[in-house]
Amino acid sequence: MSVTASAKLPEVVELELAKYSNTIDLLHAGAIDADKVFRPFRLVHGVYGQRQGGENQMVRIKLKYGVVTPPQMRALADTAEKYANGVSHITTRQAIQFHYVQLDGTPALLRQLEDVGMTTREACGNAVRAVCGSPLAGTRSDELFNIDPYAEQCFQHFLRGPLSASLPRKFKISFGTTDADPLQQTNIQDIGITPVVKDSKQGFRVVGAAGLGAMPVAPVLVREFCAKEDLLPVLDALVRVHHKYGDRNNRAKARLKFVLKAKGEDGFRALVEEQLAEALQAGVRGAALPDTLAPANPTPIPQVSNAAEQTWRTWNVRTHRDAGLAVVSLCIKRGDIPAKEMRILADLAEKFSAGDVRSTNDQNLIFRRVKIADLSALYPELVKLGYDRKAHTIVDVVSCPGASTCQLGLTLSKNLAVELEQSLGQLAADPGVMNAHINISGCPNSCGQHHIGSIGFHGASSKIGDKIVPHYMLFVGGGDEGSKVHFGNFIARLPARKVPAVIKLLTEIYVAERNPGEAMAAFFRRTCGEGLDRAAVSAAKAALKGKIASLCTYADGELKESDLYDIGSTQLFSASMEELGVGECMA
Secondary structure (H helix, E strand, O other), X not given: OOOOOOOOOOHHHHHHHHHHHHHHHHHHOOOOOHHHHHHHHHHHOOEEEOOOOXXXXXEEEEOHHHEOOHHHHHHHHHHHHHHOOOEEEEOOOOOEEEEEEEHHHHHHHHHHHHHOOOEOOOOOOOOEEEEEEOOOOOOXXXXXXXXXXXXXXXXXXXXXXXXXXXXXXXXXXXXXXXXOOOOOOOOOOOEEEEEEEEOOEEEXXXXXOOEOOOOOEOOEEEEEEEEHHHHHHHHHHHHHHHHHHOOOOOXXXXXXXXXXXXXXXXXXXXXXXXXXXXXXXXXXXXXXXXXXXXXXXOOOOOOOOOHHHHHHHHHHEEEOOOOOEEEEEEOOHXXXXXXXXXXXXXXXXXXXXXXXXXXXXXXXXXEEEEEHHHHHHHHHHXXXXXOOOOOOOOOOOEEOOHHHOOOOOOOOHHHHHHHHHHHHHHHOOOHHHHOOOEEEEOOOOOOOOHHHOOEEEEEEEEXXXXXXXXXXXXXXXXXXOOOOEEOOEEEEEEEHHHHHHHHHHHHHHHHHHOOOOOOHHHHHHHHOOOOOOHXXXXXXXXXXXXHOHHHOOOOOOOOOHHHHEOOOOOOEHHHHHOOOOOOHHHO
């Protein structure tokens, strides 16, 4: 399958693209095994089998720490229309995914992405995945220094690295700015890095071996203080620990968090020291990079008389550390951007944000350098697109694609998100409710990060009599709060169609019983007995479940024909369950 070169790319990329194209030819010729040889090969290139089977593929694009330029946005629009279903989907790790891509179209797609500086290399498979970073880096007034140079160094070091694509399982890295940053997520990764200062010297706190999935694990402290020049070798050492000690026999226990479980915290840190010595011997070196930020001089965001615009400014606009600038969040419903809107956003980014755009881990976009004087001109343009909704709030529901495309998806999680977005608008009057977050995963594996939502759900199925009915598992009180991560408390199994009513009841309980100034996540942690002994916690969770018990089951005779279908589906849920396959994240 020959693909015409459109631009001169680095030799390593040209060779890689040629090999990928030739390997597809070998597959079609029957010269290689589709599962044992081709599947792991294409996964390393970011091409992932889709639920619909056949030639349908999902293609994941690594946006390094969320950076996407206007020319890249236009390329995403063009390629989404040409090769996929016309939609760019933002993931919970700041990547872009295309769905419904035909396998034979992937060689040309990958080349066109590389032509504009985007790669799918190691976006899937047993690899060091995209390096994430707070989209607010360089804009916050409380930052010690700029993390971007270190995120870039990390990204380049591991991209096509000697161990990066041959790990026991996937490996995730993220940089935060400060513990107060609401858009950092350093405590749910294999490595989390946050700037700190000790004895007047700047450096990083490094934590490791965390993860969500069906069994969430909090990180271990690897370095309370890591000098800037030592960071890259320490990160390399952690990848080496995973490579050498990760379980290559049991795929279900092959993440780094299982090495931590097996060795204990002290034993795990000893392995890091062992592998750090090997990394240094191999010549891995870091450096203190140009990272100084100008002194913060933020300009307050002025109020306006237009009530709708003022609401938008209150919820979607932040001060920038540089005078005269604002940071604007665009609320992208379920992270889906149609090609037409993507092109418009590219134009708006150039006009209003100096081309500075980043994706977020809650599936939105941020314009990072908007002149305060231009806010009133930008606002109506976002209203036309429907991107003026309150971002990073309870009405900005986070959801993975679920059963719409994923082979492991049990429920249509995005359809539930749609229903919740429509029903949650009435809660806008209460700031405490609005500041909460809802996260939905279509299965227990937590791609929608349900474990860290103020309220979280993952898809499930239940048998009622002889009927298979879509359900969700309810969790409350989660959140990655910088210095500490809280995993949600499991409360109950709920019929899918009763979830909106449960949300309404939970918010009413919160408003009626919270302490002054208490956030929803903190309220539910307290309500569930945080800090108490096991028996007290069990009793507290049972008491909360009792308050919503009427919505946790169907009364006699209540089950209707429509309840046998997932939300927004025309297919019986029992038939959907028969479509489940082997998730390629386990391949």
